[in-house]
Amino acid sequence: MKIIEIEGAKELTGTIRVSGAKNATVALIPAAILTDEEATICNVPEITDTEALCDILRLLNVNVNRSTESVVINPTDMVNTEITEPYSKKLRASYYFMGALLGKYKKAVMYFPGGCSIGARPIDLHLKGFEALGAKVTSDKNKYIVEAEELKGANIYLDIASVGATINIMLAAVKAKGTTVIDNAAKEPEIVNVATFLNNMGAKITGAGTSTIKIQGVEHLHKCFHEVIPDRIEAGTYVIIGALCGKNLRVDNMIPEHLDSLISKLEEIGVKLEVGADYVEVLEHERNYKTTNIKTAVYPGFPTDLQQPFTVLLTQCNGKSKVTETIWENRFMHIPYLKDLGADIEVKNQTATVLGPTELKGCQVVATDLRAGAAMVAAGLLASGTTTITNVEHILRGYEDIIEKLSDVGAKITLKEI
Ligand code: UD1
Secondary structure, rough: EEEEEEOOOOEEEEEEEOOEEHHHHHHHHHHHHHHHHHEEEOOOHHHHHHHHHHHHHOOOOOOOEEEEOEEEEOOOOOOOOOEEEEHOOHHHHHHHHHHHHHHHHHHEEEOOOOOOOOOOOOOHHHHHHHHHOOEEEEEEEEEEEEOOOOOOOOOOOOOOOOOHHHHHHHHOOOOOOOOEEEEEOOOOOHHHHHHHHHHOOOOOEEOOOEEEEEOOOOOOOOOOEEEEEHHHHHHHHHHHHHHHHHHEEEOOOHHHHHHHHHHHHHHOOOOOEEOOEEEEEEEOOOEOOOOOOEEOOOOOOHHHHHHHHHHHHHOEEEEEEEEEOHHHOOOOOHHHHHHHHHHEEEEOOOOOEEOOOOEEEEEEEOOOOHHHHHHHHHHHHOOEEEEEOOOOOOHOOOOOOHHHHHHHOOEEEEEEEE
């Protein structure tokens, strides 16, 4: 079993370089099978989710060549076989193979995806989108068969602006006959990154990043070279850690505009920041923070994926703050562990009320999901004494070189096998 051990209360100084975005990478890798030639993706983070997707590619007899920071994917000899349950369940994003295989072969056979237990996480909007394009969906327990004689462009309205459904429908529609319009599409930067990738291959997608995306079907997709955007959630996590225990801590190689909502909340509570073209630096300042309330929302609102680390920061604000989670039903699993560390937090329905400031003292905690794990790391870095985190596989799924990056700026953090 792997654990992370942190000797907390150390001041962090220096520069942390942000990796490629996990949530873009996990869509780009399945999307790459749509090319008729070869796709090169660079700035690919080395995280376990990336490896799990490359394993699925290999299962499908796709040639995958992984080198430092890049992956070359050649689907010329690909075989469209069933993606068995262990492969499908390894991560959430395996479901992008549904859209990509349907788009390429008009047939996909796979199982319900895995991922963090942060809510029920249905895929009904993905399936409705595929059906609108002309596919027939049959399911038996966890197994899904999605197939079509022909895929035809359609007008699709998403009841919820779902990131996964928007991307999956784009993947299925890119080679469909005619034009598909996705209304109430999600607007996250990762969607723009995937649309740009497909357009680099010859797709005709407009409107990505707005709530109406238009996809004009094409017959062939060619060779392309593409770069993953910086991970805004990783960047945001480190900026929050900077606000907790940084002194001139710079988070580099990021796109600050992608984190406008976080930056304005940090400035509101009194965190002194320097925002550059591709970095955010938490400057040296007195930590005397005001309270605030946050409510998670689809992009460009406050990201649900930063809600858990931000809650740690609220334990250091002077008074009562509130966190309202609107995207996932089960995203307060980190709260009992923050309370074990000394935080004063009450959860009622979908709102957590945090009373600060409270001193945090190290103890044993659990990373219940990926971003809860990030919250535990942030809390452990602030707390006095030793914090031991178990279930760290969740953290390693999403944060490249987290131990090295934090050690390099002065943290006492180690990954141990026990
Ligand atoms: C993606 C991100 C995740 C982030 C989330 C919201 C990836 C790999 N993961 O997840 O980190 O927390 O966006 O920003 O990119 N829903 C349905 N039916 C569906 C699909 C979604 O009801 O068919 C609901 C979900 O239960 C949830 C909401 O829509 O309440 C948003 O989900 P969605 O945007 O699809 O999240 P993911 O793409 O799974």
